[in-house]
Amino acid sequence: MSVTTPAARATAPPPSPYDTGVPRDFDALLRQDPEIGGILLAEADRQASTLQLIAAENFTSPAVLAALGSPLANKYAEGYPGARHHGGCEQADAAERTAVRRAMALFGAEHANVQPHSGSSAVLAAYAALLRPGDTVLAMGLPYGGHLTHGAPGNFSGRWFEFAGYGVDPDSGLIDYTQVRALARARRPKAIVCGSISYPRHPDYEQFRAIADEVGAYLIADAAHPMGLIAGGAAPSPVPYADVVCATTHKVLRGPRGGMILCGVELSERIDRAVFPFTQGGAQMNTIAAKAVAFGEAATPAYAVYAHRVVAHARVLAAALEAEGFEITTGGTDTHIVVADPGPLGVDGRTARERLMAAGLVVDTCALPYGDERGIRLGTAAVTTQGMDEDDMARIAELFGAAVRDEGGTGTVLAQVRELASRNPVRPDTTDPRA
Numbered sequence: 001m002s003v004t005t006p007a008a009r010a011t012a013p014p015p016s017p018y019d020t021g022v023p024r025d026f027d028a029l030l031r032q033d034p035e036i037g038g039i040l041l042a043e044a045d046r047q048a049s050t051l052q053l054i055a056a057e058n059f060t061s062p063a064v065l066a067a068l069g070s071p072l073a074n075k076y077a078e079g080y081p082g083a084r085h086h087g088g089c090e091q092a093d094a095a096e097r098t099a100v101r102r103a104m105a106l107f108g109a110e111h112a113n114v115q116p117h118s119g120s121s122a123v124l125a126a127y128a129a130l131l132r133p134g135d136t137v138l139a140m141g142l143p144y145g146g147h148l149t150h151g152a153p154g155n156f157s158g159r160w161f162e163f164a165g166y167g168v169d170p171d172s173g174l175i176d177y178t179q180v181r182a183l184a185r186a187r188r189p190k191a192i193v194c195g196s197i198s199y200p201r202h203p204d205y206e207q208f209r210a211i212a213d214e215v216g217a218y219l220i221a222d223a224a225h226p227m228g229l230i231a232g233g234a235a236p237s238p239v240p241y242a243d244v245v246c247a248t249t250h251k252v253l254r255g256p257r258g259g260m261i262l263c264g265v266e267l268s269e270r271i272d273r274a275v276f277p278f279t280q281g282g283a284q285m286n287t288i289a290a291k292a293v294a295f296g297e298a299a300t301p302a303y304a305v306y307a308h309r310v311v312a313h314a315r316v317l318a319a320a321l322e323a324e325g326f327e328i329t330t331g332g333t334d335t336h337i338v339v340a341d342p343g344p345l346g347v348d349g350r351t352a353r354e355r356l357m358a359a360g361l362v363v364d365t366c367a368l369p370y371g372d373e374r375g376i377r378l379g380t381a382a383v384t385t386q387g388m389d390e391d392d393m394a395r396i397a398e399l400f401g402a403a404v405r406d407e408g409g410t411g412t413v414l415a416q417v418r419e420l421a422s423r424n425p426v427r428p429d430t431t432d433p434r435a
């Protein structure tokens with residue numbers, strides 16, 4: 001799909017819904033509100049003509065988008081199925097019950113709460129259920145890949161709790177469980193959080209459980225990133241080990257933007273009350289219906305193939321980037337995430353991101369587990385949904401090298417990125433990228 005200005009697009013007929021995920025009734029929006037319609041079409045153009053390598057992003061299926069734009073968007077439904085504060089909730093209840101049942105089956109959990117509006121809301125509710133303000137929490141330090149909700153000073157977590165941060169081994173980049181245990185013994189946290197925005201390896205949930213038990217702490221797994229891999233059997237599950245598992249339903253899981261919480265029956269009431277009424281009001285029923293659709297898709301054999309391909313692609317990408325001269329944290333990946341330090345190419349992380357963005361390679365930066373420089377964080381969820389293969393990953397690494405080294409002008413790399421993107425349009429049936 002070519003890139004045109006929002007104004008031009010506003011008067012043009014809408015593109016095929018199969019190219020862009022734009023719904024069929026989009027022309028009604030364009031007629032009524034050309035300004036916003038044009039912005040949305042320009043965004044569709046951007047997504048179709050550049051490569052989405054942000055580790056937290058993906059392309060949802062048309063079915064997920066349809067549920068998001070469904071009449072449940074109009075419905076208020078405070079409370080839980082069978083116990084709502086509003087009338088007319090029969091279909092909202094049915095949608096939420098379906099989402100909960102599918103989430104429990106998909107992840108083998110005794111209880112699921114699908115109402116959190118986001119991953120951060122899920123973590124907030126988990127803390128609200130288990131902790132009191134002022135309690136000590138042990139989590140991965142932000143300089144090593146901890147999320148904002150793991151104790152950032154500007155976040156509720158850093159304001160309301162005492163965080164102690166564990167790190168990674170400076171040589172291997174791997175979590176140092178000896179340090180985690182020592183910190184746990186010294187600080188006696190009420191909860192230990194495992195999960196990260198950029199750690200490309202699997203946390204050892206069994207070790208975390210053992211450490212938590214040793215000091216009488218709750219174990220909270222913030223599995224926002226690996227949840228889709230877990231659903232597809234491509235990553236180990238924290239469900240048997242953690243007291244509470246928080247996650248997003250977007251990222252590799254390929255659902256709508258939102259959160260979820262899994263736990264055992266004994267904590268279920270506390271978790272539910274911590275979501276509503278403690279931290280949220282009315283649930284977003286259209287999003288919950290879309291979560292149900294995504295859980296249904298993630299339970300298919302085709303999705304398991306997808307999840308394993310995501311990891312295989314990340315491994316190829318990591319190795320090819322290393323061959324291009326980037327330093328790869330932990331020496332590779334077990335997940336969809338690759339963290340590449342452009343330092344050996346003589347370029348800092350922010351400059352590298354600017355050059356990559358100019359070449360149509362959309363990434364973000366993240367803290368590196370050593371020094372003050374920033375690395376490039378990238379992920380293979382979206383490009384794998386587009387149906388790209390291992391050769392394409394090797395090609396992406398070459399384009400990365402050329403863009404960061406600023407070889408041959410940005411325009412040349414951008415043209416090659418556009419060509420790669422146009423050969424792999426966003427697919428109509430994302431449950432099987434090869435369908």
Ligand SMILES: Cc1ncc(COP(=O)(O)O)c(C=O)c1O
Nearest residue numbers: 118119120147195196197222224
């Ligand atoms: C580990 C982790 N926790 C929580 C979140 C928060 O999710 P959201 O952006 O939906 O609030 C993220 C998002 O990237 C994450 O990676």
